[in-house]
Amino acid sequence: MTFADILLPVAVPRPFTYAVPDGAAISPGMRVRVPLGKSKICEGIVLELHRTPPTSKNGPKTIFEILDTQPFVRPEQLRLWEWIAAYYLCTPGETMKAALPAGIRNGSYRPSAQLHVRLAPDYRSSAKIAELLENIRRAKTQCKALLAYLSFLPCAPDGEPQLAPDDPAALWVPRSDITEDIPATAILRLVERGILEQQEIIPSAHDGHPSSPPVPELPADTPPYAAQITAAFAGHATVLLSGEIADTRNTALSVYISLAAQEIARGRQTLLLLPDTVLTARITNALQAAFGPRCLFYHSRLTDRARSAAYQRMIEQPGSVGLVVGTRSALFLPFRQLGLVIVDNEHDPNYRQNDPAPRYHARDTALVLASLHGAKTLLASPTPSAESWLNAAGNGKYGAVSIPAATGDILPEVTILERGKGLLSTYLRKRIGRTLDQGRQVVLFQNRRGFAPYVECANCGATPTCPHCNVTLTYHKETSALVCHYCGWSRPYSSTCTSCGMHALVPRGIGTERIEECAAELFPDTKIARMDTDTARNAGAVGRILTDLVEGETGILVGTRMVARTAQAGDRIGLVGVINADNMLAHPDFRAAERAFQLLMQLKTLLPADGSGELVVQSSQRLHPALVAVANHDTAGFYARELEERQGLLYPPYVRMLRLTFRHPDKTQTTAAAQACEALLRERFGRRVSPPFEPQVDRVQNLFILHLLLRIERQRPVARAKTILLEILARIRKRFPAVHIIAEADPQ
DNA sequence: AGCACGCCGACT
DNA sequence: GTCGGCGTGCTC
Ligand SMILES: [Zn+2]
Ligand SMILES: [Zn+2]
Numbered sequence: 099m100t101f102a103d104i105l106l107p108v109a110v111p112r113p114f115t116y117a118v119p120d121g122a123a124i125s126p127g128m129r130v131r132v133p134l135g136k137s138k139i140c141e142g143i144v145l146e147l148h149r150t151p152p153t154s155k156n157g158p159k160t161i162f163e164i165l166d167t168q169p170f171v172r173p174e175q176l177r178l179w180e181w182i183a184a185y186y187l188c189t190p191g192e193t194m195k196a197a198l199p200a201g202i203r204n205g206s207y208r209p210s211a212q213l214h215v216r217l218a219p220d221y222r223s224s225a226k227i228a229e230l231l232e233n234i235r236r237a238k239t240q241c242k243a244l245l246a247y248l249s250f251l252p253c254a255p256d257g258e259p260q261l262a263p264d265d266p267a268a269l270w271v272p273r274s275d276i277t278e279d280i281p282a283t284a285i286l287r288l289v290e291r292g293i294l295e296q297q298e299i300i301p302s303a304h305d306g307h308p309s310s311p312p313v314p315e316l317p318a319d320t321p322p323y324a325a326q327i328t329a330a331f332a333g334h335a336t337v338l339l340s341g342e343i344a345d346t347r348n349t350a351l352s353v354y355i356s357l358a359a360q361e362i363a364r365g366r367q368t369l370l371l372l373p374d375t376v377l378t379a380r381i382t383n384a385l386q387a388a389f390g391p392r393c394l395f396y397h398s399r400l401t402d403r404a405r406s407a408a409y410q411r412m413i414e415q416p417g418s419v420g421l422v423v424g425t426r427s428a429l430f431l432p433f434r435q436l437g438l439v440i441v442d443n444e445h446d447p448n449y450r451q452n453d454p455a456p457r458y459h460a461r462d463t464a465l466v467l468a469s470l471h472g473a474k475t476l477l478a479s480p481t482p483s484a485e486s487w488l489n490a491a492g493n494g495k496y497g498a499v500s501i502p503a504a505t506g507d508i509l510p511e512v513t514i515l516e517r518g519k520g521l522l523s524t525y526l527r528k529r530i531g532r533t534l535d536q537g538r539q540v541v542l543f544q545n546r547r548g549f550a551p552y553v554e555c556a557n558c559g560a561t562p563t564c565p566h567c568n569v570t571l572t573y574h575k576e577t578s579a580l581v582c583h584y585c586g587w588s589r590p591y592s593s594t595c596t597s598c599g600m601h602a603l604v605p606r607g608i609g610t611e612r613i614e615e616c617a618a619e620l621f622p623d624t625k626i627a628r629m630d631t632d633t634a635r636n637a638g639a640v641g642r643i644l645t646d647l648v649e650g651e652t653g654i655l656v657g658t659r660m661v662a663r664t665a666q667a668g669d670r671i672g673l674v675g676v677i678n679a680d681n682m683l684a685h686p687d688f689r690a691a692e693r694a695f696q697l698l699m700q701l702k703t704l705l706p707a708d709g710s711g712e713l714v715v716q717s718s719q720r721l722h723p724a725l726v727a728v729a730n731h732d733t734a735g736f737y738a739r740e741l742e743e744r745q746g747l748l749y750p751p752y753v754r755m756l757r758l759t760f761r762h763p764d765k766t767q768t769t770a771a772a773q774a775c776e777a778l779l780r781e782r783f784g785r786r787v788s789p790p791f792e793p794q795v796d797r798v799q800n801l802f803i804l805h806l807l808l809r810i811e812r813q814r815p816v817a818r819a820k821t822i823l824l825e826i827l828a829r830i831r832k833r834f835p836a837v838h839i840i841a842e843a844d845p846q
Numbered sequence: 847a848g849c850a851c852g853c854c855g856a857c858t
Numbered sequence: 859g860t861c862g863g864c865g866t867g868c869t870c
Contacts, residue, residue: 104870109847114870135869136850154870192847455847835866 101151101158104132104142105179107195109188109455113145115152117160124161127169127176129202131162141202143171143194170413171198172432174470181466187756187820187841188455196456197430201406215247215276215285215294216269222262230293243284246276247294252404255386255395256379257637270297271403323349323501324356330497331474336465338444338490339478340733341501344703345665349501350478351381354440355388357476362392362420366437369467370423371460373446375399376640377663381442382423389421396424396431399637426451426460429467436471439464443663444477444486445696450846457842461486480703481696484689484744485751487737508709510702512729517678517716521608521616526675526714530617530654534624538672539647540654541661541704542613543697545682547630548583549575549612550605560597561606568797573605575615576632585799608677614656624653629661662700672711674701679717683724686794688749689846695724695736702728748809750844754816756808756823757845760790761838765802771834772804778826783808783819801838816843 100118116132118124126144134140139162152158179193221230227248234240250271251259263269273296276285288294323339330337343349358368370385372378375397385393396408409431412419416434424431426449441449441461449460461477468475477486477496490498503509517523522530530540552570554561562571564582571580573591581588593603605612614628627633627643634640646652648668655661665671682694698715705711717725727736745752758775762768772790779787788807796803810819823841831839 101870106869107847108869110869112870116870132870135848138849138869140869152870155868156870158870189847195847 099151100147100149102130102147102161103145104130104161105145105194106132106134106140106142106191107198108134108140108191110191111189113190114142115150115154115158117158118147119160122161122164123167124164125169127171127173129165129170131165133159133162141165143176145176168413170202170432172434174467175430175432177470178430178463178467181470182456182458182463184817184820186456186458186843187824188457192455196427196451199402199405199409201402202409214270215273215289215296216266216271217247217261218292218295219266221293222266222269224258224261227261234291234293237284237287239284240287243276243288244293247271247285250276250401250403252407253400255382257399268407320356321352323499324353324360326499327353327357327476328360330499334495334497335469336475336477336489336495337497337499338482338486339476339499339501340480340482340487340490341499342503342507343478343480343501344707345380345663346667346669346703347504348384348667350442351384353478354442355385357438357440358389358421361437362389364437365417366435366473367416367419367433368421368438368440369428369431369433369436369464370421370440371428371442371449371464372397372423372425373443373448375425376634376637377660379637379641379644380666385421385423392418392420394419394422396422396428398425398427426458426463429460429463433467433471436468436473438474438476439468440476440478442478444479445481445483446479447693447846452846455840457840457845459844459846462844481699481733484692484737484740488741488751491734491737492741504707507707509731510705510709510711510713512702512713512715512731514715514717514720514725514729516718516720521613521677522620522675523716526716527620529673529712529714530621530675533673534621534653536672538670539650539652541664541671541674541701542617542654542656542677543658543661543674543701544608544610544613544656544677545658546572546607546609547611547632547658548572548581548609549615550609551607552605553580553603554606555595555598555600555602556604557600557602558595558598560595562596562603566798566800567795569795572609574632575605575611584795610656610658613677617654617656621654625651626654626656627652629655629657629664631658634660659697662697662704665704669704671704672706674704674711674713676701676713676715676717679715679725680719683717683719683722688744688747691722691724692740695727695740698724698728699733702731751812753809753811754843755845756810756819757842758806758808758827759840759842760804760806761801762834762836763800763802767834767837768802768804771830771837771839772806774833775826775830775839776806778829779806779808779823782822782826786810 101115102118103113104116105113124144126146128144130142130144131139132142179190179197182193183190221227231241248259252268254260273285289296327337354370361368394408412432422428422431441464444461451458465475489495515523515525533540550573552561553573562580563569564571564587566587567582567584569584572583574581578591579588580591594601595603610628610630614626617626627646629643644664647655648666650670683690702713715725723739760768760772776787776790786809790804790806793803793805810816827841
């Protein structure tokens with residue numbers, strides 16, 4: 099009797115063992131369908147075959163179906179999953195869930211023949227669709243059904259659905275996918291009208307995928323720094339590329355293209371990780387142009403189907419993929435002959451996944467992925483993370499290539515001053531006016547969206563808070579609502595105070611909406627645009643904002659963090675104003691100074707290289723080291739000081755942090771569990787354990803939250819600490835089963 | 847983590 | 859009488 103250890107996308111501590119049907123062709127890495135529990139059927143991955151029966155209560159169950167004839171998950175992937183689960187303190191099943199696109203590991207059972215629908219041939223163009231939507235406007239549900247169908251189509255790199263793919267079979271979408279929130283009758287009507295076609299299709303494990311693309315032309319010229327990086331790789335597996343990386347000059351991009359082309363020429367794959375999808379159209383377009391069909395895009399904005407198709411292409415035609423461009427989830431694709439991993443803007447906090455598990459850092463995971471494949475890693479950022487800076491400049495673990503300023507470049511002027519009473523200091527207001535008069539553009543940065551972070555009653559002093567969270571409600575003027583930024587709860591705005599009934603609520607503090615309004619009053623003839631998560635919902639909206647900026651349409655661009663990455667060749671930005679740097683610096687997080695420095699330095703890159711631009715920072719902490727370093731353009735000095743401080747205060751990168759989070763609707767329960775855990779941890783870890791402490795917002799969605807921190811010195815075995823931690827955690831969970839506890843490594 | 851089973855308050 | 863709240867325990 100043969101048994102198979104099967105990894106299931108379920109949060110159980112270890113794989114389950116099933117019996118293999120006699121004579122079945124099965125090997126590790128294949129997908130199988132297995133019974134789980136009373137009546138569920140689940141898809142899992144074969145890890146290992148052996149002859150030891152499981153120790154479960156009611157004997158072994160038998161595998162239902164083997165879905166593959168060749169491994170679907172490569173051994174390097176399984177080893178990466180294992181590393182993530184162990185390092186980031188989650189189960190292998192949770193990692194598997196994150197790693198395989200939903201369309202593939204979709205836990206539910208699908209009947210063998212399924213109704214599919216697709217667009218009829220007459221309507222396969224965006225013009226036809228637009229016309230059609232106009233014609234059936236009256237039938238609202240049918241419109242919705244059609245839009246729902248379109249949302250399931252694989253996307254072209256520009257984010258629009260591909261209406262006329264080379265293979266029309268790619269247009270088939272399972273009807274049940276659409277009917278999840280659309281009545282089936284609406285789809286039936288569309289079929290009757292001849293807009294959609296309907297057919298029963300038997301899904302095979304490996305269905306429609308694009309055929310092998312032709313070999314692309316390689317770019318002939320090598321940019322100046324690519325050779326330096328290649329040389330640095332001779333002595334180091336990892337190289338940090340930093341210095342004057344200017345988006346407007348495509349400095350990094352030309353290096354990426356050249357290095358990827360080298361790898362492709364040697365028959366190896368490259369993975370390029372980007373921090374997000376919104377501001378990367380420029381990069382993806384250039385890569386598409388350079389590598390054509392050898393370039394594969396993979397990110398969370400793709401539909402499940404498109405993600406599955408990408409995965410299957412990598413498995414079945416690895417030779418057709420030279421460069422994978424994607425967000426952090428692209429780490430989990432089935433690479434073969436991976437030669438190089440590039441992490442663009444490696445300091446970006448988006449690389450950290452915070453929820454759900456696995457709570458991993460894509461930059462650090464990328465290094466492990468590369469080492470599993472014997473590949474090289476290029477970390478690139480004009481403002482590296484403190485961790486990477488230490489490894490490159492401090493201890494020499496990484497090779498380092500720094501791009502110097504181009505000859506003739508003059509650094510922009512930096513002015514730091516008090517804001518004063520109003521929103522804009524007189525100085526900043528005058529500078530904005532002068533910049534606009536010169537026909538140049540202004541960027542205003544503020545790290546808060548909405549109109550005002552809180553409102554206050556002028557009569558009684560009361561401030562409305564979220565009923566579910568311990569946090570003030572943010573006033574959004576555009577939607578006339580008070581919104582909780584932690585749980586999303588909102589109510590319509592009214593200036594009547596709920597405490598005293600007076601008509602006396604006034605907005606307090608500064609959000610991007612208020613800056614936009616204020617700028618519009620001061621400069622009525624200037625077109626003002628705002629870019630934050632409220633206005634930059636999708637790639638289209640971002641594209642419009644960027645186009646308006648580069649075409650000179652926009653005079654003033656107001657926004658949050660994302661404005662720092664809007665640099666484009668052709669814009670005429672002459673001034674960047676930071677409305678209030680204090681709230682960045684006051685953030686209760688040991689990374690606050692680092693984050694502020696990185697952001698301000700990046701804002702500076704929006705300014706022209708001829709020295710004619712100016713960065714104005716409004717802050718009451720004019721002597722703050724981060725601000726001084728920005729003013730002096732002193733990156734090395736900033737990191738030296740910052741690292742020294744971290745070493746003294748026992749913060750990363752000199753210690754590894756493990757964090758526990760306790761959550762329960764009853765505060766006494768949260769406290770009891772955290773204190774009991776602290777006591778047990780203290781027995782083993784002594785002073786390395788922090789007392790329980792409240793996060794800045796100590797109640798979210800009616801759950802009271804407490805944290806515990808454990809600091810492990812770099813040189814000590816962190817794996818052993820984690821084992822002990824998990825043992826203690828198991829005991830605490832038994833004693834406080836209702837308290838929700840999560841453990842994280844390297845919390846951000 | 848899901849998800850079934852199970853045991854007590856407010857509705858037809 | 860039933861619908862449904864979420865506490866508890868299991869999944870090879
Ligand atoms: Zn009041
Ligand atoms: Zn809330």
